[in-house]
Amino acid sequence: MTFDDMMKMRRLGDIDVSPDGRWVLFSATDVDLAKNTRTPHLWLVPTAGGKSRALMEWMAGENGGRFSSDGKEILFESGREGGEQIWLASFDTATGTMGEAHRLTHLSTETDGAIWSPDGGQILFTSAVYPDCNDDGCNKARDEERAESKVKARIFTHLLYRHWDVFTGDKRSHLFLVDADGGTPRDLNAGDEHDVPTFSLGGPTGYAFSPDGREIAYEEKKVDDPALSTNSDIFTLRLDDANAKPVKISTSLGGDFTPRYSPDGKYIAWRSQRRAGYESDRFRLVLYDRATKQLKDMLPGFDRWVDEFVWAPDSQRIYFAAGDAGEEPVYMVKLPGAAMQLTTNGAFGDLHVTADGKALIASRMEVTTPAEVVRIARDRPDAAYSAMGHDAVIGLNRDGPLPLYHSAVDAVTHLNDALLAQLDMPKMESFWFPSIDRVKVQGFLIKPPGFDAAKKYPVKFLIHGGPQGAWGDEWSYRWNAELFAASGYVVVMINPRGSTGYGQTFVDGVNGDWGGKPYIDLMRGLDYAELHSSFIDKSHECALGASYGGYMADWILGHTHRFKCIVTHDGMFNTESAYGTTDELWFNEWEFKGTPWTNRALYRRWSPMLAETNFRTPTLVVHSQLDYRLDVSEGYQLFDTLQRMKVPSKMLYFPDEGHWILKPQNSELWYRTVNDWVDQWTKVQ
Structure with missing residues (x-):
């Protein structure tokens, strides 16, 4: 393999699965070495496998494709008309064809991380704004004033004045809600001087809708010393009450991340760390009972990091990925806590469960193979649970490894097969x-x-x-x-x-x-x-x-x-x-x-x-x-x-x-x- 070979490889981005389980929507990035660019495009492939095809190939690129709850619309984000905005297009679930796209948002501060509400009537997304601005006109005027000013000096009054590769400035990431039919987006964190959600270098979004669409849960690092603390928390916010205030539901002194409601609405699960100030404490999978307001560690004996997870449609199972000895297998935990390993070989991520619960769609890569979309057959491993005992809680520590139930893993995409075959x-x-x-x-x-x-x-x-x-x-x-x-x-x-x-x-x-x-x-x-x-x-x-x-x-x-x-x-x-x-x-x-x-x-x-x-x-x-x-x-x-x-x-x-x-x-x-x-x-x- 040469460097040029590697640059020719198509890079898999994020994945979504249609509600009827027939289609996988994903982004794939093309690299143009001569132009020094990386451009993502939306692709579609049948869940059962077959030929992948690009849905569009705009020069500016497009990514973040998401199906509406009925599968009849797709949202995505693109900078086609300058600045990343949310676009919508109709989708024919029978033929897998997409209609003409139209632009939904027109924010000067751009958009990111858009997701549908459960009924498809609203869209939740993030945008970096000035906390004291009440509308986009204020944000736009402030940005233009700074761009036109001959003085580029900055004054710092707090730590974390720069982060990763940018100076943080006065803007903060906020969650916004906009009707799918259009209109003015509503700032759900108006006046908040903290970032919502917590800063991330990638991975699952830090917010989610409740199944009835009346509430959201999100992560926020609401501390006075963000450069010194790792303590992000999980908050909920009612959307059907304009006067509702955020409610903190997490209790850990460490970081809490990626809240996800169970499909039946009874629980919220998230990844939690216990020790304050330690970004590499164990990421536990915790379960919050919305009725009793009680928290439970789902896998107290599991001595690995839970990197991501997804609920099964029946609200009785959670699938998750966790690193183990150079691999990143997929595991399944069944409430109240019995768990097993489903895959071996390679690193899995971006987990999705089909609506019928019979399969998972995920990404998988190996050291010799860039990421591809795969289908993991669940094949009803309930008999294996019976053999374990209903209340078994087994972890990768002193109790030994989790029982392994081999699930068939089949390739769905073949983005780089032709090139890899030559190497x-x-x-x-x-x-x-x-x-x-x-x-x-x-x-x-x-x-x-x-x-x-x-x-x-x-x-x-x-x-x-x-x-x-x-x-x-x-x-x-x-x-x-x-x-x-x-x-x-x-x-x-x-x-x-x-x-x-x-x-x-x-x-x-x-x-x-x-x-x-x-x-x-x-x-x-x-x-x-x-x-x-x-x-x-x-x-x-x-x-x-x-x-x-x-x-x-x-x-x-x-x-x-x-x-x-x-x-x-x-x-x-x-x-x-x-x-x-x-x-x-x-x-x-x-x-x-x-x-x-x-x-x-x-x-x-x-x-x-x-x-x-x-x-x-x-x-x-x-x-x-x-x-x-x-x-x-x-x-x-x-x-x-x-x-x-x-x-x-x-x-x-x-x-x-x-x-x-x-x-x-x-x-x-x-x-x-x-x-x-x-x-x-x-x-x-």
């Missing part, structure tokens, strides 16, 4: 090894195409970010393990302490110990791979990492000379300065157990900067101007230090990217620069 992408191999404290750690290895066991190959040693993340059987466009292997390398990846998918104790193992046990896990994992893979040339290895992986690459730079080169992308070099320049202060305060002035010893203990006298390894530094999670100054400090110490080094700087490299041509430069650097120092001449 040689070796399978990823898993291995386990013992590490410090008698803990077993998992690693993965990918051999190069055309592998010859009699030869020796250089190594690209990839280190994941987070630190609460994980390598696994997943496709990536930003750090594609198959593409790294394609140029004649063995790729080795380890999931050290802090990684997800191995239980919360394993996740917590990185807290306050950034360069300790996780570093040992990584080094022992590479030792194990070298010992058990005679084809590895351990004298020609390069370590590469981003985010926490970039931190670890910086740590490796000062603590071992085993590598021929290092690539560090958006890493933390100086723990103390990183505290003062990051956006989400709660992260640093949790991971380093306080502030630099309350726990300076721990910050300095794990600061890569303080080992600078040991720097010897040729290092490529990559950093971006719009990265507000780990400020570009971290990259500058490292590069300046390397240059002054005469260590062979190079810096790749992106003025127009954030924590991730997203623009196609920037991605091309990134891969070329990174691979050229590794080749320069590890390829045997």
Whole structure:
């Protein structure tokens, strides 16, 4: 596989299923490398499988397709006439054809995340507005005034003045309700100076309608110190009472996310964290009884993160996805709490249940295959529940793994089959090894195409970010393990302490110990791979990492000379300065157990900067101007230090990217620069 091959691949976006279960509506993004663009379009395919076809191909693109409750209309969002707006079109459920689209909204502040009300009469969406503005005219005038002003200075009076890759400014995300027949949208959070819903980098929406359409539930981080707190809560709001006030129904001190009503309206489920200030606490599935106002942990013994979930039509089952040992299977829990695993192999997401409850529609990807739409047959596994016992509550911890009920998984789309058939992408191999404290750690290895066991190959040693993340059987466009292997390398990846998918104790193992046990896990994992893979040339290895992986690459730079080169992308070099320049202060305060002035010893203990006298390894530094999670100054400090110490080094700087490299041509430069650097120092001449 080449970079050009990867750019030709069509990228699956979000999914929706028609109410009659006949059709899957999805978005797919096309990349034009020459034009430096990524454009999503709406596609349609029969649920049973068949030929996918584009419903429209507007130059501006379109996404967020959603069927109305009767399946006779589709809403979507597009910037066809300037600025993202909601559009509607009729849909023929028999033929799968869409009528002429018409624009519904005309907001200067644009729209996002639109969903239908249960009766199809209204649409709920978000828009970023000035909280003190009462109408769109006010928002428009304020924006125009700022755009025309010659003064671009800003005054800050609170923390979180910048977040991820933008300065937050005075606008806040609010929920709006608009009639499907048109009219002026109603701001449901008028005057609220907090974002509704909570900031997210993607995934399920943070709001939902009740089945009768009279109420919504949503997540909001209604705190005075958003840079210090992770405590988002779930609120409900009556829509049939103009004077109704939001009601907080969650009680956790941590984050609460993605509320979803049961189809019968009796419950609201959501994902909940218990510990305040810890963004990587276990995501539990909790159930709120609307009548009794009681909360219940649905899976108290399930020691994995519930990443997303969906109700079954009978309100007696919830399907959910959770990471486990490099995979992201689908599970099912039956009220009151018996659970089982339904799938293996690959990473599943964007779950939908057909109206008859007989199948799930989801996305699925593997390390060798980009995401595709699949159909998961439920096949009535009730007999398996009977064997478990009605009240069984089994979790992936001391109780052992959940029982596995194999469900058939069939491909619905084939977006990239023709291209993938031409490529040689070796399978990823898993291995386990013992590490410090008698803990077993998992690693993965990918051999190069055309592998010859009699030869020796250089190594690209990839280190994941987070630190609460994980390598696994997943496709990536930003750090594609198959593409790294394609140029004649063995790729080795380890999931050290802090990684997800191995239980919360394993996740917590990185807290306050950034360069300790996780570093040992990584080094022992590479030792194990070298010992058990005679084809590895351990004298020609390069370590590469981003985010926490970039931190670890910086740590490796000062603590071992085993590598021929290092690539560090958006890493933390100086723990103390990183505290003062990051956006989400709660992260640093949790991971380093306080502030630099309350726990300076721990910050300095794990600061890569303080080992600078040991720097010897040729290092490529990559950093971006719009990265507000780990400020570009971290990259500058490292590069300046390397240059002054005469260590062979190079810096790749992106003025127009954030924590991730997203623009196609920037991605091309990134891969070329990174691979050229590794080749320069590890390829045997």
